[in-house]
Amino acid sequence: MAGLSIRGLTKAFDQVRALDGVDLEVPDGQLVTLLGPSGCGKTTLLRSVAGITDPTEGGIWLGDRRIDGVPPERRNFGMVFQSYALFPHMSVFKNLAFGLEMRRLPRSEIRKRVAQALHLVDMEAMAGRLPRQLSGGQQQRVALARAIVIEPDVLLFDEPLSNLDAKLRDSLRDQLRALQRRLGVTSIYVTHDQVEAMALADEIVIMFSGEIVERGDPVSLYRRPIFRFTAEFLGRTNVIEARLDGDRCRLPWGDERSVENPGIDDPAGVAIRPEDIAISTANGSDPHGEIAERMFLGAGTNYVVDAGGVRVRVNVAGTQNDLIDIGTPVRLTPPKSLHLLRRGRHGSAEALA
Amino acid sequence: MTAITEDHTRRAMAKRDQWARNRTILLLLLPGAGYLLFFFGLPLLRTVVGSFTSLDGAFTFDLWVELFSEPVYIDGLFFSLWLAIAPTVVALVISVLLAALLQATFPGRRIFGALYRIPLVVPGIVAAFLVMVMLDRGGMLSRIAEPLGIDLPRMVRDEWGIGAILASTWKNIPFMTLIIGGAMSAINRDVLHAARTLGAGRLTVLLRIQLPLALPGISAAVLLTFISSLGSYAIPNLLGPAYPLPLSVHMYEQGFRRGNWPIVYAMGTLLSVAAIFVLLAYYSLIGRLTGSHARREARS
Ligand SMILES: Nc1ncnc2c1ncn2[C@@H]1O[C@H](COP(=O)(O)OP(=O)(O)O)[C@@H](O)[C@H]1O
Numbered sequence: 193m194a195g196l197s198i199r200g201l202t203k204a205f206d207q208v209r210a211l212d213g214v215d216l217e218v219p220d221g222q223l224v225t226l227l228g229p230s231g232c233g234k235t236t237l238l239r240s241v242a243g244i245t246d247p248t249e250g251g252i253w254l255g256d257r258r259i260d261g262v263p264p265e266r267r268n269f270g271m272v273f274q275s276y277a278l279f280p281h282m283s284v285f286k287n288l289a290f291g292l293e294m295r296r297l298p299r300s301e302i303r304k305r306v307a308q309a310l311h312l313v314d315m316e317a318m319a320g321r322l323p324r325q326l327s328g329g330q331q332q333r334v335a336l337a338r339a340i341v342i343e344p345d346v347l348l349f350d351e352p353l354s355n356l357d358a359k360l361r362d363s364l365r366d367q368l369r370a371l372q373r374r375l376g377v378t379s380i381y382v383t384h385d386q387v388e389a390m391a392l393a394d395e396i397v398i399m400f401s402g403e404i405v406e407r408g409d410p411v412s413l414y415r416r417p418i419f420r421f422t423a424e425f426l427g428r429t430n431v432i433e434a435r436l437d438g439d440r441c442r443l444p445w446g447d448e449r450s451v452e453n454p455g456i457d458d459p460a461g462v463a464i465r466p467e468d469i470a471i472s473t474a475n476g477s478d479p480h481g482e483i484a485e486r487m488f489l490g491a492g493t494n495y496v497v498d499a500g501g502v503r504v505r506v507n508v509a510g511t512q513n514d515l516i517d518i519g520t521p522v523r524l525t526p527p528k529s530l531h532l533l534r535r536g537r538h539g540s541a542e543a544l545a
Numbered sequence: 546m547t548a549i550t551e552d553h554t555r556r557a558m559a560k561r562d563q564w565a566r567n568r569t570i571l572l573l574l575l576p577g578a579g580y581l582l583f584f585f586g587l588p589l590l591r592t593v594v595g596s597f598t599s600l601d602g603a604f605t606f607d608l609w610v611e612l613f614s615e616p617v618y619i620d621g622l623f624f625s626l627w628l629a630i631a632p633t634v635v636a637l638v639i640s641v642l643l644a645a646l647l648q649a650t651f652p653g654r655r656i657f658g659a660l661y662r663i664p665l666v667v668p669g670i671v672a673a674f675l676v677m678v679m680l681d682r683g684g685m686l687s688r689i690a691e692p693l694g695i696d697l698p699r700m701v702r703d704e705w706g707i708g709a710i711l712a713s714t715w716k717n718i719p720f721m722t723l724i725i726g727g728a729m730s731a732i733n734r735d736v737l738h739a740a741r742t743l744g745a746g747r748l749t750v751l752l753r754i755q756l757p758l759a760l761p762g763i764s765a766a767v768l769l770t771f772i773s774s775l776g777s778y779a780i781p782n783l784l785g786p787a788y789p790l791p792l793s794v795h796m797y798e799q800g801f802r803r804g805n806w807p808i809v810y811a812m813g814t815l816l817s818v819a820a821i822f823v824l825l826a827y828y829s830l831i832g833r834l835t836g837s838h839a840r841r842e843a844r845s
């Protein structure tokens with residue numbers, strides 16, 4: 193096994209540049225998720241790696257072997273599609289055996305390996321069924337087994353869970369992660385769902401308009417993103433224009449905070465995650481603003497507060513707090529130290545997410 | 546009322562309901578089924594009855610005796626089948642490859658996709674003349690080949706009907722390509738891509754994924770080409786040999802030249818029955834091919 197390197201990958205279609213000079217390293221055995229809005233080039237990147245699409249420029253290496261130009265059938269990459277893409281006229285067994293037959297393995301070996309792979313995804317009982325006799329979740333498990341049974345050097349996932357309903361998606365996501373860890377296959381996982389990206393990834397790569405915006409491990413990318421686009425696409429966040437003064441900033445409702453990364457170029461504002469702001473009723477003291485909207489979600493409550501002319505989202509977790517009524521004057525307590533975001537060329541992701 | 550009679554009446558009522566429902570279904574079917582019966586069933590029946598009726602209206606087996614005792618007609622039947630099966634097979638192979646090719650994107654695909662349809666708008670008789678101009682002794686092809694020292698075999702009015710087969714093939718390729726291409730483009734692209742990533746080359750994908758999934762379209766195309774070639778008159782009449790003549794030409798000769806309609810009816814019936822047998826053979830072959838696949842699958 194080996195890591196995957198993508199350098200300067202560009203794909204120009206007639207009208208658009210779907211990829212524009214993408215550089216990406218996937219270390220051996222790691223799972224990288226590509227996260228970005230629809231149309232940003234995720235599928236094109238994945239297909240280029242699989243060999244289904246020919247890139248216009250750039251190269252792809254597996255270890256030190258250059259593979260762009262190698263036809264897909266000789267790359268030994270497993271791919272899982274959003275549409276499952278099972279062979280509709282073949283049984284589950286035959287679907288899994290297909291890749292092994294292409295490798296001219298003896299029949300007994302094929303039978304053994306298919307059984308093992310079906311066991312991994314808990315589908316042994318379904319070997320004789322046709323794909324149309326399975327539910328969506330079962331079909332995707334078969335598709336996963338079909339991709340891993342060939343013992344691929346790289347696994348590629350193109351939004352494999354987005355056609356499934358929410359509960360199933362969560363459980364399949366966890367199974368998939370456990371399986372990938374166990375097999376230790378170098379993987380690229382494409383998604384537009386930020387929760388999925390964070391739950392699965394060793395590293396998240398944020399894409400927009402054919403380019404990589406930024407990358408990082410889920411924790412640092414969530415907590416300390418460089419760009420406004422990343423902060424807004426990876427979860428929700430308040431981007432608040434604050435008056436900067438050295439390493440201090442003044443928030444619109446009057447509070448002052450320190451800035452942990454002062455002196456960056458083209459600052460867009462400070463990021464305050466809705467779950468990081470504490471909220472309390474003013475009770476006679478000077479209020480910062482008042483509740484404009486309230487949404488009770490069971491596990492918590494989301495508020496929108498009108499504070500100093502800006503709308504601030506505040507999420508309160510837990511079920512034991514008293515709900516605050518709309519119109520109530522409140523005080524806000526953001527964290528002691530705030531993170532400044534760069535505007536970048538990508539702008540805001542609010543409308544996209 | 547006792548329980549037994551109650552049960553009895555209930556069952557009788559259920560039966561009456563059933564009848565009423567069946568009657569309604571029959572009435573609803575009448576426009577469609579009636580149309581089929583009137584415009585297809587009746588002429589077919591007329592043909593079969595006609596094949597047992599002599600010129601003066603009496604019942605007779607004579608026509609069938611004549612058909613099966615005269616070598617002209619026996620040879621004609623086999624030549625008809627040859628002139629229908631051979632172009633169907635050749636056109637099928639070419640159309641499948643063409644349809645698969647048209648699934649891919651390549652430069653000039655649009656122009657190519659338009660050009661291959663030209664034979665669609667050329668009537669059979671025009672196609673026959675085109676082939677004659679090209680392939681006949683002293684035709685365009687031999688005039689090109691002669692200076693190169695190549696002596697082309699006789700291809701027009703030859704005993705194998707090569708010219709007729711070429712003309713039918715040429716004429717039917719676009720039909721078949723259109724139908725098979727339609728069936729192929731209905732296949733999810735990801736399924737083909739999945740096969741590639743699993744290790745299948747283009748040819749394997751064609752044989753193991755595209756062909757089986759496009760089978761309904763392929764069968765429809767085979768049926769249409771076979772039947773239209775079986776009944777074609779202009780092409781074998783112009784390009785075929787003087788002997789044997791296919792039954793379609795015999796039917797024209799006997800009917801319009803000699804007014805011998807009873808034998809025309811008998812030949813029509815024979816041709817239809819033969820067509821049914823050929824198609825049954827086709828479907829059993831397909832069933833055997835896909836069935837053996839399924840059996841192998843069940844065993845492994
Ligand atoms: N075969 C194609 N021909 C032309 N444009 C394409 C083709 N495939 C993708 N595109 C364009 O390339 C861009 C990226 O597409 P895609 O990689 O599918 O994005 P994503 O998977 O992130 O939604 C889009 O603007 C899309 O319209």
Ligand SMILES: [Mg+2]
Nearest residue numbers: 231234235236
């Ligand atoms: Mg996509």
